Amino acid sequence: MDFKLSEREELLRKTVREFAEREITPRMDEMEETGEFPVDLLKKMGEMGILGVITPPEYGGVGLGNLARVIILEELGRICPAIPMALQVHHMATHALSAFANEEQKKKYLPPLAKGETMGVVAVTDPSGGSDVAGMKTSAKLEGDKYILSGRKCFITNAHASDIWVVIARTGEGGKGLSAFIVEKSFQGAKLGRKENKVGLRGAITGELVFQNCEVPQTNLLGHEGDGMNIAIRNIVETGRPGMASVALGILNAVLEQAAKFANERILYGKPISNLQMIQSHLADIYADLEISRLLVYRVGWMRDQNIRCDAESALAKQFSCEAAARSARKAIEIHGSYGIMREYPVQRLLRDALVTIPAGGTAEVAKLVMARQALSMLK
Amino acid sequence: MRIIVCLKPVPDPKHWKEMSLHPTLKVLVREGIPNVINPLDRNALEEALRIKERQGGEVIILSMAPLFCLSILREALAMGGDRAILLSDKAFAGSDTLATSYILSEAVRKIGDFDLILCGNQTIDGWTGHVGPQLSQFLGIEGISLVRMIEEFHFEEDAKGRAKAARAIVRRNIEYGYVRIEAELPLLLSVVKEINTPRYATFAGILEAEKKEIQILSASDLKIDPSHVGLTGSPTKMADLFMPEVKRRREIIQEKPEVASRLIIEKIHQRGLI
Amino acid sequence: MKGEVWVYAECIDRAFHEVSLEILSKGREIADKIGGSLSAVLIGRGLPDLAKELVDFGADQVHLLEPPDSNFYLDRQMVEVLAEFVKEHDPDIFLLAATSVGTELAPKLAAKLKTGLSAHCIDLDINEKGHLLQVVPAFEGGVLATIVCPDQRPQMATISPGVMRVRKRESRNGKILRREVPLKGEPRIKVLDTLREEPMDTPLEKAEVVIAGGWGLGGKEYWHMLEELATLLRGAVGATRPPVDEGWAREYQMVGQSGKTVRPKLYMGFGISGMMHHMVGIQDSDFIIAVNSDPGADIFKMCDFGVLGDLKKVLPCLIQEIRKKVKRVEV
Numbered sequence: 011m012d013f014k015l016s017e018r019e020e021l022l023r024k025t026v027r028e029f030a031e032r033e034i035t036p037r038m039d040e041m042e043e044t045g046e047f048p049v050d051l052l053k054k055m056g057e058m059g060i061l062g063v064i065t066p067p068e069y070g071g072v073g074l075g076n077l078a079r080v081i082i083l084e085e086l087g088r089i090c091p092a093i094p095m096a097l098q099v100h101h102m103a104t105h106a107l108s109a110f111a112n113e114e115q116k117k118k119y120l121p122p123l124a125k126g127e128t129m130g131v132v133a134v135t136d137p138s139g140g141s142d143v144a145g146m147k148t149s150a151k152l153e154g155d156k157y158i159l160s161g162r163k164c165f166i167t168n169a170h171a172s173d174i175w176v177v178i179a180r181t182g183e184g185g186k187g188l189s190a191f192i193v194e195k196s197f198q199g200a201k202l203g204r205k206e207n208k209v210g211l212r213g214a215i216t217g218e219l220v221f222q223n224c225e226v227p228q229t230n231l232l233g234h235e236g237d238g239m240n241i242a243i244r245n246i247v248e249t250g251r252p253g254m255a256s257v258a259l260g261i262l263n264a265v266l267e268q269a270a271k272f273a274n275e276r277i278l279y280g281k282p283i284s285n286l287q288m289i290q291s292h293l294a295d296i297y298a299d300l301e302i303s304r305l306l307v308y309r310v311g312w313m314r315d316q317n318i319r320c321d322a323e324s325a326l327a328k329q330f331s332c333e334a335a336a337r338s339a340r341k342a343i344e345i346h347g348s349y350g351i352m353r354e355y356p357v358q359r360l361l362r363d364a365l366v367t368i369p370a371g372g373t374a375e376v377a378k379l380v381m382a383r384q385a386l387s388m389l390k
Numbered sequence: 391m392r393i394i395v396c397l398k399p400v401p402d403p404k405h406w407k408e409m410s411l412h413p414t415l416k417v418l419v420r421e422g423i424p425n426v427i428n429p430l431d432r433n434a435l436e437e438a439l440r441i442k443e444r445q446g447g448e449v450i451i452l453s454m455a456p457l458f459c460l461s462i463l464r465e466a467l468a469m470g471g472d473r474a475i476l477l478s479d480k481a482f483a484g485s486d487t488l489a490t491s492y493i494l495s496e497a498v499r500k501i502g503d504f505d506l507i508l509c510g511n512q513t514i515d516g517w518t519g520h521v522g523p524q525l526s527q528f529l530g531i532e533g534i535s536l537v538r539m540i541e542e543f544h545f546e547e548d549a550k551g552r553a554k555a556a557r558a559i560v561r562r563n564i565e566y567g568y569v570r571i572e573a574e575l576p577l578l579l580s581v582v583k584e585i586n587t588p589r590y591a592t593f594a595g596i597l598e599a600e601k602k603e604i605q606i607l608s609a610s611d612l613k614i615d616p617s618h619v620g621l622t623g624s625p626t627k628m629a630d631l632f633m634p635e636v637k638r639r640r641e642i643i644q645e646k647p648e649v650a651s652r653l654i655i656e657k658i659h660q661r662g663l664i
Numbered sequence: 665m666k667g668e669v670w671v672y673a674e675c676i677d678r679a680f681h682e683v684s685l686e687i688l689s690k691g692r693e694i695a696d697k698i699g700g701s702l703s704a705v706l707i708g709r710g711l712p713d714l715a716k717e718l719v720d721f722g723a724d725q726v727h728l729l730e731p732p733d734s735n736f737y738l739d740r741q742m743v744e745v746l747a748e749f750v751k752e753h754d755p756d757i758f759l760l761a762a763t764s765v766g767t768e769l770a771p772k773l774a775a776k777l778k779t780g781l782s783a784h785c786i787d788l789d790i791n792e793k794g795h796l797l798q799v800v801p802a803f804e805g806g807v808l809a810t811i812v813c814p815d816q817r818p819q820m821a822t823i824s825p826g827v828m829r830v831r832k833r834e835s836r837n838g839k840i841l842r843r844e845v846p847l848k849g850e851p852r853i854k855v856l857d858t859l860r861e862e863p864m865d866t867p868l869e870k871a872e873v874v875i876a877g878g879w880g881l882g883g884k885e886y887w888h889m890l891e892e893l894a895t896l897l898r899g900a901v902g903a904t905r906p907p908v909d910e911g912w913a914r915e916y917q918m919v920g921q922s923g924k925t926v927r928p929k930l931y932m933g934f935g936i937s938g939m940m941h942h943m944v945g946i947q948d949s950d951f952i953i954a955v956n957s958d959p960g961a962d963i964f965k966m967c968d969f970g971v972l973g974d975l976k977k978v979l980p981c982l983i984q985e986i987r988k989k990v991k992r993v994e995v
Contacts, residue, residue: 017461018596021468025591059593072593275921275944349941355921406803418807488775515803518783520771527775532739532852535768559856564764565676567860571737573853625780629797630810638952642970647981650971654932654953654978655985657969661929661951662826663873663897664989 019081022074026082029058030089038090041213042359045205047096047129047171048213056126060086060097064249065104069120076248077311080256084307087260088267091363092213094260095370096129098253099167099214103130105249106176110190110232110241119174119192128173132250133163133219134242140165141376143242144185146178148221155228157181157191159221162203167370169217170202177219178238188238192230199224210362211257211370246372247321248314251328254371255307258331261364262300262338268357269296269342272349283345292345296338303331322384329377335364391447391543391555393438394498396509396521397466399425399459403514416631427462430510432469434581436588437540438508439470445543445555448472450501454482454493460604467599468591475501479608481616486624487520493619494521495528496612505555507578511535522580533578534571536563538585541570666794667700668755670818673718673726674765675708683761683825685721690828691759692722694790703727703755707746709734712840719838722831726838727753731845738769739853745845747776750818757796758818759788761825770822780813781820786827796821805950866900868917873899874928874949876919878942879906880935880956880975887912889979890934896986902926904942920945934975938963955979 015023037048055061063079065071079101083094104123107116123130136146148161159179173195181189193200203218232241270293273284283289306327313320339361343350350357368374401409401423410419427435438449451466451474453459463474477497485493498504507526512519519535526533539561546556555575561568563582591599609616617623643653658664671691673684688704695702704723706715708730715726729749736742750758750773758773760766762784774781786808787799796819798811813819868874875894881887887907894901903913904920919926920942931949936942938954938961946952947966954967955975964970971978 017464018600021461021465021591021596022593024465025468025593025596029590057592058590063593072597074593074597275940277940349921401803403804406806409803411807486780487771488778488780491775517802517804518771518781518800519767520774520781520783523768523771524775527740527743527772530740533768533772534853536764562764564858567858569858570856571853572856625778625816626782626811626813627780628809629795629812631807633807634805638966639968640965640970641968642964642972644972647973647977648985650955650973650978651982651985654969654971654982655989657951657953658897658930659826662824663930664826664986 015081019078022078023081023085025058026060026085027088029054030086034086034089034093038213041090041092045207045212045215047092047168047215049171051093052126052129055097061100061126062104062124064101065108065120065124069108069116069124071104071120071124075311076252076314077308080252080259080307080311083253083256084259084263087257088263089260090213091257091261091264091360091367092211094253094257095211095214095367096168096171098250098257098371099132100130101253102132102245102249103174103176106132106190106232106241106245107192109244110237111192115192115230115232123174129168129171131166131168131172131175131219132245133166133175133177134246135163135165137162137164141373143178143188143239146180146188148177148179150179150181150189150191150226152181152228157226157228157231159191159193159199159224159226161221163219164203165206165216166219167214167216169219170205170215175200175219176232177221178242181235181238185239186236188242189235190232190238190241191226192232193221193224193226197224197226208366210359210364210366247324250371251324251377252307252310252314254367255303255310255327255331258328258335258364258367259300259303259307261335261360261367262296262303262331265335265338265342265357265360266293266296266300268360269293269345272346272357276347289345292341296341299334299338303327303334306330322381325377325380328371329374329381332364332367333374335367336361339364391441391445391505392450392503393441393447393506393508394450394452394501394504395431395435395438395466395471396494396507396525397431397435397451397453397463398428398510398513399453399455399462400428400513400515402426411631411633416628418631425459425462427466428510428513430512430581430583432510432588433583433585434508434510435466435469435471436586437581438506439589440586441506441540442470447505450475450504452494452497452501453477454485454490454497457606463604464599465591467602467604468595469589470595471602473602474604476604476606477608477612478606481609481614481620484621484624485619486626487516487518488524488625489619489623491521491524491528492623493612493614494525496614497607498525498529500607500612505575505577506558507531507576509578509580511537511580511582519580522578526578529576529578531576531578532573533580534560534562534573535580537561537579537581538563538568540579540585543575666756667695667698668753668757669695669700669702670750670755670758671702671704671723672758672760672766672769673704673706674761674763675706675711675714678714680714680717681761681763682830683763683823685830686825686828687759687761687823688718688721688723689831690788690823691757692831694757694788694796695724697790698794700756701725703753705729705746705749707731707738707742707845712842715840717833719836719840720833722836724838726840728840728842729845730842732847735855737851737853737855738765738772739851740772741847741851743769743772743776745847747773749843750777755818756794758820760820760822762822763825766822770820774820777816777818779816779818779820780811781822782811782813783822784824785821786824788821788823788828795819866898868900868902868919868924868926871900871926872929873897874902874919874926874931874946875899876902876904876931876933876936876946877907877913878904878933878936880937881907881912882935882976884912886976886979889983893932893979893983893986896983896990897930899928899930904936904939933963933967934979936963937961938966
């Protein structure tokens with residue numbers, strides 16, 4: 011078992027780190043204030059290859075694999091977690107297409123997404139509840155050579171920054187009656203709804219998609235009718251959960267760096283507080299959370315690249331690392347004392363960012379159901 | 391155009407605080423400190439890549455460094471360099487700027503014809519700015535430092551009727567402005583930060599770089615006179631090395647404004663800022 | 665020749681670069697210490713009367729090299745001419761200033777002469793063996809090295825501006841030796857034109873000089889003076905939180921834990937008490953000057969040079985003095 015990163019992975023990390031420090035850092039205050047995604051950065055990231063990191067080269071991507079994707083998202087998250095939040099959902103869209111689209115659909119929709127000409131979206135969550143996928147109400151009725159979509163999708167990341175949407179809608183009864191569609195914003199009846207005002211990960215747009223008798227050509231059905239549930243689950247397990255876990259990893263890096271920096275600078279009783287054992291205990295806990303999360307998330311990236319099924323490992327990585335990020339951010343705030351709860355100091359933002367990662371991409375409760383299933387299966 | 395870019399790996403400034411001084415050997419302990427491409431060398435590489443994009447040609451990366459710096463050269467290739475040459479030999483260790491320039495000049499001779507050599511004006515560790523000018527002397531070509539812009543190249547037809555770059559017009563920083571200079575090629579230019587903003591490597595570039603050639607040359611591959619390299623070949627020697635303690639001097643005065651002002655100005659002047 | 669110290673002098677628009685006088689003065693000190701002589705080397709046309717000034721600042725001789733054209737670049741040919749000249753006289757030590765001219769000429773000359781050269785010296789001394797001890801900064805001043813060139817001659821060094829003290833000018837006797845420098849063929853480097861520039865605004869994090877103000881400035885009037893001081897010293901303006909809250913300064917100018925971290929060569933704090941969350945943003949500054957009227961202000965414990973006084977009197981006075989000085993240098 012080799013725990014070292016390859017030379018390629020080290021160079022990828024170094025390149026993205028430099029980019030994040032130089033290009034993203036100056037935009038953070040503006041993102042926090044406005045909640046908007048910096049579109050000019052999208053172009054630069056597209057040129058670098060960030061948007062097409064898991065898309066095969068023949069469709070305009072770079073095809074670097076899932077472990078590389080984790081590392082890249084982690085480095086971006088270390089500086090500004092909202093950015094990899096938006097990117098990871100974009101990757102979910104590219105993954106849905108790479109895995110389930112036919113040749114024509116791939117040729118049409120992957121290149122603009124891989125190059126960053128537009129962001130992608132995967133819309134599963136109905137107002138009726140994201141955890142209850144089978145209970146969704148958004149429907150798609152076949153009329154001639156078109157599907158007519160009706161309903162709304164909420165809490166959709168990148169909604170207002172995207173032209174290409176992968177939408178799950180009901181074509182039949184129950185869980186086996188869901189289908190996936192590629193919807194362009196320009197289609198008749200497709201509309202943008204409200205924009206949410208999140209407490210954290212501001213800069214990743216979260217909003218509503220509205221379908222009022224939206225006309226979707228039959229050729230935009232992904233796979234077959236009834237494939238929707240499988241597509242949604244594969245998508246979340248293989249791309250969504252590792253993506254969110256990577257965002258949490260980024261947060262954990264930032265949390266540890268800021269906590270350690272403050273502990274070294276803050277003088278109490280004539281010495282830096284990093285000399286005090288209780289502060290050291292907090293730092294040790296944060297360090298443990300970071301290292302454990304990193305091992306869990308990197309393992310999922312590796313398993314995906316080996317094509318090994320990793321439903322439980324993916325759920326674990328996501329649930330653990332997001333919880334760890336929130337737990338550690340809180341400890342970091344306490345290390346900062348009263349400075350920690352002032353808006354001027356970045357550490358409070360990290361807690362708010364971490365809180366948003368917990369329900370995003372699937373609640374912790376659903377993740378635990380997957381983990382419990384795996385635990386029970388070990389009895390056999 | 392064939393452009394040679396001289397590159398030096400230097401300790402990453404973000405980690406300088408971790409370096410320490412060996413108490414008896416009087417050397418800097420650099421183990422475990424990651425290296426980066428010297429920032430101004432990145433500007434030099436960027437300029438070379440831009441020239442290649444406009445005029446066509448080849449960009450060759452040249453570096454004298456220990457073997458573990460191969461990954462630094464790989465990074466330069468990922469940015470767009472065509473091939474790289476690493477000069478690595480125990481005999482080179484301890485070379486001062488004169489010996490280093492000599493070694494680099496022998497490598498350039500081995501490469502053969504070239505139009506332009508670009509380097510960063512100075513490195514962030516040594517800060518001498520010597521290697522560019524000294525390399526130009528060893529090669530018998532003109533060298534211009536503090537270059538902030540290459541305005542244009544003038545081409546002439548060579549014996550075979552092909553366009554060859556004959557002259558360059560560049561801008562050089564001086565104390566209160568700049569001069570515009572016309573110089574004959576082949577030419578060496580040491581560039582400053584203002585010249586451009588270096589590009590980031592792209593992921594596609596990183597993949598391509600894995601297929602590009604990095605040639606490793608030792609002293610025996612070059613026509614090196616061993617008495618001109620290493621510690622023995624370096625006219626300058628280090629007599630002492632120390633890390634000054636940042637202890638604030640705490641010189642407090644209470645004087646009339648005129649006297650205080652004059653004393654303040656003296657302090658500013660001593661720092662070379664006025 | 666042992667004991668012979670040479671200095672390369674530069675002049676612009678018929679006045680000597682101040683740093684030339686600085687290194688000349690240091691050269692004199694070294695020559696005196698070893699009981700030797702000091703010669704200045706000056707290249708240019710129409711400079712004999714100017715050369716006399718070098719004698720008054722300490723030179724025993726001035727070698728005036730006169731090329732055919734006053735508009736020349738120190739290209740390979742000129743370096744060769746100078747190198748031949750140096751070999752002819754074989755000085756022990758050759759000092760140049762770390763100017764735009766010196767930092768290029770010195771390494772080329774050292775390569776031609778196959779001798780040792782150190783750069784941007786901040787201190788020079790000479791030991792009993794006649795070795796020039798050259799103290800140079802590395803790693804942005806975090807490390808200092810003492811360089812020697814025990815065998816090759818001349819021992820060469822470039823010296824940073826502002827480091828050496830200019831000695832008093834006095835009427836002295838000295839020889840001015842003129843020599844025509846013939847040049848063969850067309851120069852390979854031509855200077856087309858020279859353009860002056862106004863210095864641009866530097867961002868705080870990159871500024872070499874940071875002038876910061878706090879609550880003690882009292883109002884917009886003194887804030888504008890602070891800005892003028894920054895412009896005069898080609899520095900950037902920094903602030904603590906109160907000036908930002910009052911509207912004298914902008915948010916992006918705030919320096920400190922929740923603002924920017926600066927590492928300038930020089931930091932000056934006016935009316936700043938020195939509380940921790942500001943000081944952590946400036947603690948890596950090379951030199952800290954503080955002006956404050958409160959003797960108990962924390963900043964006095966963390967500065968290099970502190971003026972206990974009324975900044976409302978010191979600041980205008982300082983600006984006036986600096987205006988005078990800057991005018992002189994810009995010729």
